[in-house]
Amino acid sequence: xxxxxxxxxxxxxxxxxxxxxxxxxxxxxxxxxxxxxxxxxxxxxxxxxxxxxxxxxxxxxxxxxxxxxxxxxxxxxxxxxxxxxxxxxxxxxxxxxxxxxxxxxxxxxxxxxxxxxxxxxxxxxxxxxxxxxxxxxxxxxxxxxxxxxxxxxxxxxxxxxxxxxxxxxxxxxxxxxxxxxxxxxxxxxxxxxxxxxxxxxxxxxxxxxxxxxxxxxxxxxxxxxxxxxxxxxxxxxxxxxxxxxxxxxxxxxxxxxxxxxxxxxxxxxxxxxxxxxxxxxxxxxxxxxxxxxxxxxxxxxxxxxxxxxxxxxxxxxxxxxxxxxxxxxxxxxxxxxxxxxxxxxxxxxxxxxxxxxxxxxxxxxxxxxxxxx
Amino acid sequence: xxxxxxxxxxxxxxxxxxxxxxxxxxxxxxxxxxxxxxxxxxxxxxxxxxxxxxxxxxxxxxxxxxxxxxxxxxxxxxxxxxxxxxxxxxxxxxxxxxxxxxxxxxxxxxxxxxxxxxxxxxxxxxxxxxxxxxxxxxxxxxxxxxxxxxxxxxxxxxxxxxxxxxxxxxxxxxxxxxxxxxxxxxxxxxxxxxxxxxxxxxxxxxxxxxxxxxxxxxxxxxxxxxxxxxxxxxxxxxxxxxxxxxxxxxxxxxxxxxxxxxxxxxxxxxxxxxxxxxxxxxxxxxxxxxxxxxxxxxxxxxxxxxxxxxxxx
Numbered sequence: 179x180x181x182x183x184x185x186x187x188x189x190x191x192x193x194x195x196x197x198x199x200x201x202x203x204x205x206x207x208x209x210x211x212x213x214x215x216x217x218x219x220x221x222x223x224x225x226x227x228x229x230x231x232x233x234x235x236x237x238x239x240x241x242x243x244x245x246x247x248x249x250x251x252x253x254x255x256x257x258x259x260x261x262x263x264x265x266x267x268x269x270x271x272x273x274x275x276x277x278x279x280x281x282x283x284x285x286x287x288x289x290x291x292x293x294x295x296x297x298x299x300x301x302x303x304x305x306x307x308x309x310x311x312x313x314x315x316x317x318x319x320x321x322x323x324x325x326x327x328x329x330x331x332x333x334x335x336x337x338x339x340x341x342x343x344x345x346x347x348x349x350x351x352x353x354x355x356x357x358x359x360x361x362x363x364x365x366x367x368x369x370x371x372x373x374x375x376x377x378x379x380x381x382x383x384x385x386x387x388x389x390x391x392x393x394x395x396x397x398x399x400x401x402x403x404x405x406x407x408x409x410x411x412x413x414x415x416x417x418x419x420x421x422x423x424x425x426x427x428x429x430x431x432x433x434x435x436x437x438x439x440x441x442x443x444x445x446x447x448x449x450x451x452x453x454x455x456x457x458x459x460x461x462x463x464x465x466x467x468x469x470x471x472x473x474x475x476x477x478x479x480x481x482x483x484x485x486x487x488x489x490x491x492x493x494x495x496x497x498x499x500x501x502x503x504x505x506x507x508x509x510x511x512x513x514x515x516x517x518x519x520x521x522x523x524x525x526x527x528x529x530x531x532x533x534x535x536x537x538x539x540x541x542x543x544x545x546x547x548x549x550x551x
Numbered sequence: 552x553x554x555x556x557x558x559x560x561x562x563x564x565x566x567x568x569x570x571x572x573x574x575x576x577x578x579x580x581x582x583x584x585x586x587x588x589x590x591x592x593x594x595x596x597x598x599x600x601x602x603x604x605x606x607x608x609x610x611x612x613x614x615x616x617x618x619x620x621x622x623x624x625x626x627x628x629x630x631x632x633x634x635x636x637x638x639x640x641x642x643x644x645x646x647x648x649x650x651x652x653x654x655x656x657x658x659x660x661x662x663x664x665x666x667x668x669x670x671x672x673x674x675x676x677x678x679x680x681x682x683x684x685x686x687x688x689x690x691x692x693x694x695x696x697x698x699x700x701x702x703x704x705x706x707x708x709x710x711x712x713x714x715x716x717x718x719x720x721x722x723x724x725x726x727x728x729x730x731x732x733x734x735x736x737x738x739x740x741x742x743x744x745x746x747x748x749x750x751x752x753x754x755x756x757x758x759x760x761x762x763x764x765x766x767x768x769x770x771x772x773x774x775x776x777x778x779x780x781x782x783x784x785x786x787x788x789x790x791x792x793x794x795x796x797x798x799x800x801x802x803x804x805x806x807x808x809x810x811x812x813x814x815x816x817x818x819x820x821x822x823x824x825x826x827x828x829x830x831x832x833x834x835x836x837x838x839x840x841x842x843x844x845x846x847x848x849x850x851x852x853x854x855x856x857x858x859x860x861x862x863x864x
Contacts, residue, residue, distance in 0.1 A: 387643035392700075395607055396660035397632045551609050 199468050227282040227327055227492055230292035232306040282327070296349070297518065299359060299489035303327050304349075312343035319348055321356040323488060361426040362513035363486035365419045366448060370480065370506050372418055373452035374459065374473050376411040381460035382469040385549065394550045404545070408453045415449060436516035440523045444516060447533040448509040454540035455505070461544045480506040505536055560585045560708060560739050561606060566615030568601050568763075575601040576612070577763040583739055583756075585707075590750035591743040592850065593760035594858075599743035600640065601763075603712050606741065607637055619708070633661065636706030638697045640713045646686035650677060650696055653685060654703065661704040675699040675729055691722025698729065709733075709740040715749060727752055747850040757850070761858040775848055782822045783852045785844040786815045786829070793838035800832060809855050813841075816855045818848070 284305075287295065295301045296316075302324040303317040313335065317324035332344055349355070384390045393403060426432035434441060459472045483490055483497070484506035490498060501507050512529040515521035561583040568576040576598045583589050591599040604610045605617055608624040608631060617623065619631055644653050654668045672678040675695040680688065688696065694714055701709055711730075715723040723746075730740070730753055744750055750757050751771055758768040767774055788794040791813050798810040801817065808817040819825040822845045833840055 388639060388641060389643060389645070391609065392637075392639060392642045392644075393660065395609065395632060395635065395637045396657060396704075397629050397662075398660040 199463075199465065202471070228295075228301045229282060229284050229327065229331065230287045230295055230301045230304045231284050232287060232289055232292055232304065282331075299485060299514075300491045302489065302492075303331075305331065312345065314345050314347055316347045316349050318356040319346070324356075355430075357426065357430045358432055358518055359514060360487065361422070361430075361432045362517040363484075363510040364422060365445075366484075366506060366510035366513050367481065367486045368418050368422060369415050369445065369448045369509065370452050370477060372415045373411055373449060374456045374477055376414065377407055377453055377456035378460040378469060378473050379466075380407060381457070382463055382466060385460075385464045386466065391551045400545070400548075400550070404457065404541075408449070411453070412446075412449050416445070419445065432517075434517055435520040437520075437523065440521070440526065441513070441516050443523065444509070444512055444526060444530060444533075447530040447537075448505075448513075450537035450541075451505045451509070451533040452537070454537035454544065457544035457548070458540045459544075461548045464549070480504050483507070484510055486510055505533060508532055558585045559583070560620060561741070562616075562618040563602070563606075564616040564618075566602070566605060566612045566617060568598075568605060568610065568612050574763050576605070578615075579763070579765055580615075581758055581765065581768060583741065585739055586735075586737050587756055588734065588740045588742070588754040589756045589758065590754035591741060591758050591760055592745065592747065592750045592854070593743075594745055596762070597760040598763040599760055600712055602760075603710050603741060603743055607635065607710055608632070633704060634707040636701035636704060636709045638694075638701040638709075638711045638714055640716065642697055644685045644693075644696070646684065648685055649682050650685065650688070651681040653696065654699060657700045657703050663703060667703055671699045671702055674702060674733075676725065689722070691718050691725065694718060694722070694726060695729065698726065702733070707738060709738060709742075711740065711742045713743050713745070715744070715746065723749070747854075751850060759850075759854060759857065761854075766857045767853070771850070774850070774853060782819060782845050783848050784817050784819055784822055784825060784829075785842075785846070786840055787842040788813050788815070789839040789841050796836060797833065797838050800836070801829070807856055811855060816852060818852075818856060 285301075289306075292301070292304045296304055302321060303315060306314040306316065308314060313332075315328045315332070317328060319325055328346065335344070381390075394400070423432075423434075455476065456473075459476060460469060463469050463472065483493070483501045484504050485491075485501070486506070490501045490507065493501060502511075508529050512521070512526045515526060559582045563579055563581050566576055566579045567574075579598070579602060591597075591602060593599050601610070605612050606619065608628060611624075620634070622631060624631060648656070651668050651672065654671060655665045658665050658667055668681075669678070672681055675698055677692060677695050677699065680692060685693070685696070698711070698714060701711065714730075715726050718726070727749065730742075733740075740754075742749070742754060755770055756768070757771055757774060759766045759774070767777075769777075786797070788797060794810060794813045794815060798808065798815050801815065802808045802810075805817050805819075808815060810816075817825075826843075826845070
C-alpha cells in the first residue's frame with residue numbers, strides 16, 4: 179500500500195474515531211436496529227395471523243343440498259369437525275415457508291364482523307365453511323401474505339381431508355383490495371418522510387452553512403423562518419400526495435370515499451405532527467451523519483411497524499398497544515377511515531387533536547433547545 | 552448618515568468569555584466612538600471573533616458588560632439588530648438563488664424596499680453579477696455579497712469578521728476599496744483581521760490582541776511612536792541552535808528581545824552601537840548570521856515584540 183493511500187485511509191478512519199457521535203450513528207445505530215428487530219422477530223412470536231372463519235347457517239336454499247351432503251361422508255365429516263379443526267389451528271405453532279415462527283389463530287365470526295375486521299386490516303383472509311361442506315377463501319390475491327396464508331391453510335386442510343372442495347373468492351372490488359388500504363398508508367408515509375427529511379435535513383444544512391446564524395442577526399422573526407420552512411414542505415407534500423393519488427385513481431381506480439375537507443384537515447394535522455418532530459430532531463446537531471441517524475431512528479420503526487404495508491394487528495398484542503399510538507399509525511389508520519369508510523370529521527376528531535397536540539408540543543420543545551448558531 | 556465622531560457607540564467593559572477550559576476573552580475593555588474604524592488585530596485564537604460575536608449578540612459574555620448606544624442585548628435586541636451590519640468569517644447562502652434574490656431576501660428581513668438592492672450592488676461593484684447564482688460566484692464575489700448584505704440596512708455599526716481571509720491580493724484590495732469608500736458617513740466599523748496592511752489601510756484605531764487580552768490599543772501612529780524610538784533589528788541565523796544560543800546571550804541584557812524560529816527581533820535606541828557589539832559576540836561564539844536588517848518599526852514588529860510570534864501564526 180502506498181503512503182498516500184495509507185494516510186488517506188487513516189485520516190478518514192480518524193475522522194470517525196474522533197467523533198463519537200458519528201461513530202455511534204454509523205456503527206452503533208445499525209447494530210441497535212438489528213438487535214431490536216432481531217429480538218422482535220427471533221425470540222418472540224413476531225406475527226400473529228388472525229383468520230376469520232364463518233360457518234354458513236342453514237337456509238331454505240341450503241336445505242335443498244342436504245341430501246347431497248348426507249351422501250358425502252367426507253364433507254359431512256368436515257362440517258362436523260370444522261370446529262375441532264379450527265381449534266387445532268388455533269394452538270398450532272407453525273413454520274411458514276421461508277419465514278420465522280408465526281402463530282395463526284382462528285376466530286369464528288358472522289359475515290358482517292368478518293368483513294369489518296377484514297377492512298380494518300385486523301384479519302387478512304376469511305374462510306367460510308359452506309353448508310355443502312366446501313370451503314370458500316375470501317382475500318385479495320394482490321396481498322402476498324394473504325396468498326401465503328391461504329396456501330398454507332388449504333394444504334393443512336387437505337392433509338386431513340383430501341376430498342374437501344375449496345374455492346377462492348377474490349376480494350378485489352374497490353374498497354376491499356390491498357391497494358385501497360395501501361394508498362392512504364402511502365400518503366401518510368409520504369407526509370412523514372417528506373417532512374422529516376425535508377424540514378430536518380434543510381435545518382441541519384442551513385446550520386452547517388451558517389445561514390441560520392446569518393439570518394438570526396437580522397430582525398427576522400424566528401417564527402417566520404420556521405413557518406416558511408413548514409409551509410414550503412407542506413406545499414411539496416401536497417404535490418407528492420396529489421401525484422400519488424392521481425396515479426392510484428387512474429391505474430387502480432382508488433377513490434376518496436370521505437369528505438375532501440376532512441381529508442385536507444387530517445393531512446394538515448399529520449403535517450403539523452411531523453413538522454414538530456422534525457424541528458425537535460434537527461434542533462441541535464450540525465453534523466449530517468448524526469442528522470441522518472436521528473431521522474432514521476425515528477422513521478424506520480414507524481416505517482416497519484405502523485401498518486402502512488401490512489397490518490400491525492399481526493404483531494403481538496403488547497406491541498400493538500404501543501404501535502397504535504405512533505403518529506404514523508394514527509395518521510395512516512385515520513386516513514384509511516376517511517378514504518375507505520367515509521369517516522366524518524367528528525369521528526376522527528380525536529386523531530386530529532392527537533396529531534396536532536403531538537406536533538405543537540414537540541415544536542415548542544424543539545424551539546426551546548434550538549441551536550441557531 | 553451624518554458624521555458626528557467622538558460619541559461612544561460601543562463600550563466593552565471587563566468582558567470575560569470562557570469555552571470549557573479555555574479562556575477566550577480575558578477582562579477586555581475598550582470603547583469605540585461613532586464614525587471610528589477600528590481593527591481587532593491578532594493571530595488566530597486571539598479572541599477577536601469571540602469579541603465580535605458578543606457584540607453581535609450571538610454569544611453572551613460570562614461576565615462584564617457590552618453597551619451599544621448605551622443599550623444591551625437584554626430587551627433591545629430588535630433595535631440593535633436593525634443598526635448592526637454583520638459579515639461573518641464564512642457564510643454560505645442559498646446556492647440556487649441569484650445575487651439580487653439573496654439581497655432581496657435580506658431586504659425583507661430589515662423591512663426595506665427592494666430598490667435598495669441596486670444601490671448596494673453598485674456599492675459592492677457586483678451589478679454585473681446580479682443575475683448569477685450564488686454557487687457560481689468566486690470567493691471574492693461571495694465576500695462582496697456578504698458585505699453587501701451587511702450594508703443593506705445602512706447600519707450605524709459594521710462588524711466584519713476577517714472579510715478578506717483566504718482571498719487573493721486583488722480581491723482583497725477590491726474589498727478594501729469598497730470599505731474605504733464607505734468612510735466619512737458617520738458609520739463605525741469593527742474589523743477583525745490578522746493582516747497588518749488591512750488594519751493600517753482601513754482603520755484609524757487598532758487593538759492588538761493576543762490570547763484573549765488586548766496588548767495595546769490606539770491610533771496606528773501612536774502605537775508605533777510609543778515603541779519605535781531607534782529601530783528594529785532583525786537577525787536571522789543559519790540554524791535554530793545558533794539562534795537560541797544568541798538569543799540567550801542577548802536576552803540577558805535586552806528585555807525587548809524576541810525569538811521566532813531562526814530569527815531574533817529586538818528594539819534598539821542606538822542600533823549602530825548594538826550592531827558593533829553583536830558582531831563581536833557572533834564572532835566570539837562562532838554563530839553564523841544569514842541575514843541582518845535594521846529598519847523602522849511596523850505593526851508586525853510591534854506584535855512580535857509583544858507576543859513573541861508573527862501575526863499570521
